[in-house]
Amino acid sequence: MSRTEELAEVPGALPESLTGFIGYLLRRVYAQFSAAAAADGSDSRDFLVLDALTGRDWESQLDLAERLGINRTVMVSVIDRLEACGEVQRTRNPGNRRQYVLSLTDKGRRAAEDRRRAVAERDARLTAVLSAEETARLDELLARLLPESAQPLVQGTEYLVAQAHHRLRRHGDEKLAGTGLRVRHYGPLSALQAYGPCSQQQLAELLAITGPAVSQLVDELVRQGLVRRGRDPRDRRRYALEVTGPGLEKLGVVMRAVAGLAADVAGMLGPGGEDELRVLLLKLLAPTHSGTAFSEFSEPPAPARG
Numbered sequence: 168m169s170r171t172e173e174l175a176e177v178p179g180a181l182p183e184s185l186t187g188f189i190g191y192l193l194r195r196v197y198a199q200f201s202a203a204a205a206a207d208g209s210d211s212r213d214f215l216v217l218d219a220l221t222g223r224d225w226e227s228q229l230d231l232a233e234r235l236g237i238n239r240t241v242m243v244s245v246i247d248r249l250e251a252c253g254e255v256q257r258t259r260n261p262g263n264r265r266q267y268v269l270s271l272t273d274k275g276r277r278a279a280e281d282r283r284r285a286v287a288e289r290d291a292r293l294t295a296v297l298s299a300e301e302t303a304r305l306d307e308l309l310a311r312l313l314p315e316s317a318q319p320l321v322q323g324t325e326y327l328v329a330q331a332h333h334r335l336r337r338h339g340d341e342k343l344a345g346t347g348l349r350v351r352h353y354g355p356l357s358a359l360q361a362y363g364p365c366s367q368q369q370l371a372e373l374l375a376i377t378g379p380a381v382s383q384l385v386d387e388l389v390r391q392g393l394v395r396r397g398r399d400p401r402d403r404r405r406y407a408l409e410v411t412g413p414g415l416e417k418l419g420v421v422m423r424a425v426a427g428l429a430a431d432v433a434g435m436l437g438p439g440g441e442d443e444l445r446v447l448l449l450k451l452l453a454p455t456h457s458g459t460a461f462s463e464f465s466e467p468p469a470p471a472r473g
Contacts, residue, residue: 203292216249218282225270
């Protein structure tokens with residue numbers, strides 16, 4: 168995920184046509200939690216690694232990355248950073264000289280404790296709108312979205328949100344492998360199909376994302392010939408975006424992948440879990456989102472389930 172994508176979400180209205188998707192709501196909550204961590208000067212991945220190493224040394228950096236759901240390249244930079252500040256050390260694995268064993272230093276153990284307290288305080292602040300029972304249920308449902316091997320390694324609502332978000336994102340994108348598309352393209356394509364032609368600024372408002380984020384998405388779709396920039400029929404002085412014929416075909420492909428992802432999520436959560444999780448995620452978003460992003464336009468499409 169690029170830095171532009173990480174900072175894409177903006178507080179305000181939620182797109183009505185997307186709030187039916189657990190993956191979308193998770194993305195919004197993840198953005199909210201990440202902003203709070205950044206404001207506290209924290210990197211969630213640093214603590215996740217320190218926390219995983221608290222109970223044991225790890226014989227494979229790659230294995231740890233996969234278990235924690237961290238991109239391999241990102242994991243290298245995280246370990247480099249933690250090693251540089253003296254919190255983690257690498258030693259050659261005597262059983263496999265090509266691998267390094269990762270372990271905490273004394274400084275790393277102290278840092279893990281300090282960050283654990285900070286994370287607990289931030290979790291309490293971010294979930295203050297929920298009761299203790301609701302928070303426990305939220306954590307239980309989020310854990311169901313993770314592979315069983317990762318569940319014992321992830322503790323705290325903030326990290327369950329992050330790992331569940333990353334896993335669903337990867338899972339959805341895997342369904343689109345070979346198409347040149349990602350799950351993130353569903354929002355702009357579906358919005359332009361329903362409300363286009365419209366300006367790039369209007370599209371950003373429809374999706375409740377920043378200008379740089381929508382610009383990146385539009386550029387990707389224009390390069391593939393799925394969206395065109397033409398003159399706005401209502402104002403010839405400015406450009407408007409609209410979906411092309413190939414774009415409509417690709418929208419169908421993305422819609423099927425998104426529907427498949429929604430079905431998988433429903434299966435992971437079990438009977439009633441999907442609706443429960445949706446309600447809890449919307450409660451977390453309620454303090455910073457007052458309405459829907461489509462209110463000033465025509466009636467939005469019915470929300471999809473999942």
